[in-house]
Each structure stands twice: as C-alpha cells, then as structure tokens.
Amino acid sequence: MARRHVSTRVNGEPVEFLCEPHQTLLDVLRDELQLTGTKEGCGTGDCGACSVMLDGRLICSCLALAAEVEGAEVRTVEGIASGNELHPLQRHFLEEAALQCGICTPGFLVAAKALLDGNPDPTEREVRFALAGNLCRCTGYDKIIRAVLDSAAELRGEA
C-alpha cells in the first residue's frame, strides 16, 4: 500500500507525515507524531476521548482519516495552553478537581473549549448537552460541569 504524504498544521506548527490510506487521524497523532495527549477510549466515536479541533470544528479523531487533514489546521489538547500559560479550563479543572484518573480529561478540555469558543455564556444544561459525547466514568461529571461553568465566567471577565 502506498503511503500518502500529508501537509497540515498541528497546534499552529506546520507538520508533514506519511500515512496509510486507512490510518485514522488519531493513530497518526499518537503513533507517528507522538502527540499522545489525545486518547483512544473506543475507536468508534462513542467516548470523546479522542476529541480534537479540525479547522475550528470539534471532531472525534478516531473517525477521521489522517489523509483528510491535508491543508487543514488541527488543534489537540497539547495546543490548548498558550505557551506556558494554562487555558482557564485547564486551571479550573485542576483547582476544582475535575479529573480523577484523567484519561477523559484531554477530550473534555478540547470539547469544552469548542463549546465556550461558540457560546461564552452556556447554561448548566447547555454544558451537559454539549459534553454528552464525552464519557467520564470516574467523576459523575459534577466537578467537570462546574469547572466549565466557572471557566466560562472567568473568560467573560466575571470571576
């Protein structure tokens, strides 16, 4: 099988890689680019652990083919902070103990950022529905939802 050459941008940096036509974006991120912050919980689009932004759109990277990201802009959990400054979501997740085992955390951070980018003032219900594609088995979601709402308030300048 001929490997495809793909040029793309990941977390703001130009990146080139070779991939098999059947390889998912998730596999390439993790196995070729060593960006293992994006996790695989199911491989079938049902858990959200593999959430990334593709051209500003939230996707499950386990459902996208790597070859599809030619010329695109990919953002992963590794690209959420600005340099060494944590994104408010990351800070609130830490301060409010919104992670236990932490395997779901990258996916939640990416999905929550996608939500807040589009809706800076979500209700609790909106947050719950926006994050319904992300499974967490440890926390019961309570502290995650609170951390997202508090991050939103801070981003709006209310905190």
Added chain:
Amino acid sequence: MATAEVDQQKKFKWIGTRPVRPDGLDKVRGRANYGADHALPGMIWGKVLRSPHAHARIVSIDTSKAEAMEGVHAVITAADLPEILSEESKIGEGPTNFRDLSHNVIAREKALYHGHAVAAVAATTSAIAQQALEAIQVEYEVLPHVLEGDDAQAPDAPILHDDLFTKGVEPRPTRPSNVASRTEMGRGDAEAGLAKADHVITRSFRTKAVHQGYIEPHAVVATLGEDGRATVWASSQGHFMIRAYCAKLLGMDQSQIKVIPAEIGGGFGGKTTVYLEPLAIALSGKAGRPVKMVMSREEVFRATGPASATRIELRMGCTKDGKLTGAHARLEYEAGAFPGSPVGAAVMTLFAPYDIDGCLAEGYDIVVNKCKVAAYRAPGAPMAAYAVETVVDELAEKCGIDPIEFRLQNASREGTQSAFGPKFKRIGNIETLEAAKAHPHYSAPLGPNQGRGVASGFWFNGGMQSSATVQVADDGTICVVSGNPDIGGSRASLAMMAAEEFGIDVKLVDPQIADTSVVGFSDLTGGSRVTFATGMAVVDACRDVIRQLRERAASIWGIEVDAVKWSDGAARATNGDAGLEPLSLRDIALKAARTGGPISGRASLTARGVGMAFAVHICDVEVDPETGKVDVVRYTTVQDAGRAIHPSYVEGQMQGGAAQGIGWALNEEYIYDADGKMENPGFLDYRMPVASDLPMIDTVIVEVPNPTHPYGVRGVGEVPIVPPIPAVVNAVHAATGVRITELPLSPPRVLAAMDARRN
C-alpha cells in the same frame, strides 16, 4: 502495624484542604503517560485471536500460514506457556486460582466463552497483526454451552470443568458441577426470627452483568531479553500484582520481571488481574522485539471483567413497630467461565447495616460460558444491597415508618455483633443516617411524577500490605515514594499527610510512584486502601525520618535527643536552652553530609484496624408515565470518610460511585444472543451515563474518625456504589407505586410494570 499514635483532636494545616494535585498539570496538558502511550524503539504490535464460540474443544491450531507472513515476528498459543497446576492465589482482589488465571489468559484445551483468547501474534504493524490473526486456523469441536446461572444448575447442564466439585457441601459431591461453592454466614436463628415477625416480605431479584467501564482499554508494552529478564510498562491497579502473576504464569522468578506503572485511566476493580501482560512478554521473548498490545473497546467488553449477573431470593421480617427480627437470603452469583464471583463478600455485607437477631445468607458461586468476572467497586455488594434495601423500604412502608427512621431503629452501631464475625468498632452508620435525615433534600417538595428513595450501603474496606520510603534532599525538600498506582488523587493525599507530619508546605513534598524494583512490595490499589494503608506506611516512614532529624539536631547541639522535639517544620530544644535557635528541615538537610549522611526513612507494613464505611444516598426521580423513562432529578450522597484528607477527591469518589450505580440501575447490562455472543460490546449500545443524563450530585462528608489511622482515614472509594441501585429503585416505587425486582430499569421494563399496575 503502624506505630502511629492517634491524635484526632489536633488542628491540621494540610489535612482537609484542597491543594492542586501534584500530577494534575501533566494530565491537563496531555503529557501524562497512560498504558497505551508508551513506545520503544523497534517496537512491534501484538494482537489476540479470540474464540467465536461460547464453549468449544480446541482440536488443533495451525499457525504456519500466519508465521510465514511478512512482518509477522511471533505467534503463540497456550503451548508456548507452561502448564500451571491448580493453586489458590492470595495476590489479587477476590479468589483466584493460578491455573484458572492461566487458562483465562489463553485457552488451553477448551474455549470457555465467546471472546476467550486462543492465540496471539506480534507483527510490524497492527494491520499486519490483524491479517495474521485471520490466517490462523483453529479447528473447534463446538460443545453445548450454558449462559445463565439457573440453567447451569440443571441436572443435564453442560459442565464447564470436569474437575469442579461443589465446595462447602456435605457429603462431598461425586459428580462435577457448575456450582463451584456454597458459603453461608449468619447470626442467631433466621427462621425463628422470621416466625416472630408481623410482616414478612419475600422477593426475588435479578441483575445482569455490568462492566466497570473504565475509559482506558487495557494496554501494555513488554520486553523479554535473551537473558530471561523482562520489563513491562502497563497501566493496572497494581504493578506488583502484574509481576507476581506474570512470574507465576510464565514460570519466571519475580526478580526477572520489572513492572513500571503507567498512569491508569480508570479501573474500578477491573484492572486487578492480568490479561495481555503475560502474552506480551511471551510474544516479546519469541520475537526478540518489544511488543505493544492494546485492547479494542470490543475486546474490553467481551474478554475483561464484568461484575456478576445475580439472582437473589430474600425474606425479611419485622414487628409492627418496625423492629427487624429475621432475614434469610439465597444469593447466586455468576462467576463467568472460572470460579470466583464475589458472592462471599456479598454474603458478608448484605445485612451489615442492620442489627438483626436472626439472619442467614447462603451464597452460590456459579460458572457459566461467559467472560470471567472481575472485581467491581465494593465487589458483590451493590446487588445484595439492591435486594436488602428495597425490602427494608417495603417493610418501613408496611409499618408506616419513615424509611430513614426505620433504618435508624435497626441500625448496627459500635458494639453490634456483625453477621460476618467481628463486633463493629467505631462506625458511622447512625451518623450518616442522621445527616441524611437532616439534609434539606430529604424534606424538599417533589413535583408531579416524581418520587424519592433512600438507601444505605456498607463496605469493609481493605488494609493489606504497603511500603513507602521518604527521602530528604539537601535543600530540605521531601520525596515520598510508594508503590500504588494513583487512580484518583492518592498522590495528593499521601503528600498532604507527609506535609502534615513534617509541618512543611505540601509543595515541598514530591510524591512518586515507583516501579517494582525501587520500592517495597505493595498490594493492589483496591479495597479503598491506598490513602488508608499506604498512608499509614508514609506516615510511619515520615516519623522514621523525623526521629533521625531530631537525632541530627541533638548531635549538632550536643544535647540529648529526648530534649529535641519536632514541630512546624523544625527541630526545637525542649528544655528552653537559651540560644538554641530552631533547626529547620532545610538547616538539618544541609548539614546531613557532616552529621551522618543522607537522611531517608522507610516503612513496610500490613495495615490493620481498617475503618469500615457506611453511606446513605437520597435520590429523586421523575418517571415519564407515557414512556417509562426514568430521570434522576436530584441526588445526594452522605458518607462517613473517617477523615477526608483531600475533600475534593473524596467528593469525587462519592459522585463517581453514585453515577456508576445510577447507570447500573437504569441502563447498563450485558446482552447476549443465544450463542453466547455479547450483542452490545460498545459504548453506543452499552450505555453508561453521560453528562446530560445526570444532575449535580450533592455530597455530605461525615467524619467519624477511624481510631486506628493516624489521621482517622477510612477508605472512601467503594461504598458509594452500594446504595445507588436501591435508592433509584425505591424512588421509582415512590413515583409510580411499582416495585421492580429486575435490573436495569429500562423504559420498557418500567412501562410494563406501570401498565400492569394500572390494569
């Protein structure tokens, strides 16, 4: 045993505060390394071939085509692993037999469930490994199978193991059976107690297998060199467990295997055993390359740890004024393909919250052609609580007594003779019930189609063995090294206890989890034991260091060590010697080289004096009368933590356990087709609660300190999954009038029950 003296009244500087966990930063930045994140140069990929039959004799396996494929480096079957003799293991959580464990890791003569491993390959890419699996030819002789515990006990049932004779019955059976054992436990005369009752409720309950549902699939990287030494990177609830099991299953010495713990992406009991690890080592040995294996979610469902499906028959009775007089239970727990369900624990826990003169529980451990069960958070207890707590609710209703009041009237307390043996020591059963009764939730008004349920829960918690070392760097900072994977904030709690001991800022304490070659043996992260037992080891090791710090100060000052005390991060002379300025940890550390060398302490112990845990949950549901759909609209958990070291992570355990229990009550179940193939092996069809299914989960931490722990800790991780099922089911009854005795409470089941009642 910890030498720790108990000072429960002291005001604490760190205990009970909420610092950011030390491992948190890497986890929010995507840098933390979980099981599947490790890679090595030259690494190849392993995959497992699994049985397509629920019960079949393996006539032959032809691996030659797979071996001949380009890119395939190794193929193994059971023939590549040593035959293991029957021997009980004491290492894992719950009963395990090494031969069964070996046969579960890879089938030998028979495949015993759909998804049972029969061969494994390692190849340059996972795609090639997958193709190689398809090239392996297995000839099966398909045998009749049995999927349900009831059917497995029928006289003509297919027998899974020819050498399995029911234990615990007299006379010893002469024919093999699928009933692996019978156990019983009780107190007084159950039948006499029931005869005294004014009200007796008799009910029969059924629950399905459910999965722990950790988001991280099992994953491992292993190397085995020509010198016979192996290194394993894996996420699990215990790297010492992996070392011991792999050594046993592969015929190696434990000193030949080093296991490096990865971060663990959830376990809940399901990662207290091995599946891939021995195969990865064996493949690596054959291939001469590092081998990585990662399960797919489908494999996780088909071939790893669900909790038992159960059938429970229960009779309980009380007097008119609500005094429980007698109880009898028969519990049948499916173990899956090999003996070892948690029915023994279920038998012990089920009546624990109550002081009943006559009670008896009989437990049966039953093998069926399904995946071998694994521990799941308070193993065995949630299903037993489902039975007892819903019948208690019904008895309270019959007596016209408030359900919390009824529980208070019958509650076990300090000094009560438990049905499972010891008299209860200091426990928080009453305190949690009182706190639930006083909570505003309990008296809040309900809307239309809503109902409120309560339930109690009990769990023993674990002690077991732990080790820790504490090292002082020459700048006066501290490294705390222990051997338990951090599954939900234990680094934070261990660091906080160390900071409290030394009287220094928690930021100066670096808690590390070390591999099997660095730190002393530690049992599993399980049984809610890490903050309790490993915490005791850390405290002992800190006190060992503090003793040395006092000695160093005494020698610097030229006074007796008894005249030096340690407080607030410094050695202080107690006799008021003028001019003896306190020596801080840093001062002493700086002089260590000249006063006797590096300062470090260690402790290894078997933790005794476990603090048993009680919890009470309050649940409000709204039931759609048209569809039978149940929504949890308000939920409150009350739990005795002994003392909460880091309250946020205690609350997290309470909330997470509640959410899992709600999923168990409402949605989750293994569904099998007639051939024994699981029909819903994915998160789409095996539906765990998502954020939009749940409300906020309120928490009330009750603190009845455990007198034997230096900070009063009880375990907190398991008991929160015990009350949710009956709390939900009791709430559904309050909302609809129907009592449902089979899980899950899916809309069709609830609707059918409501329709039956309406007609």
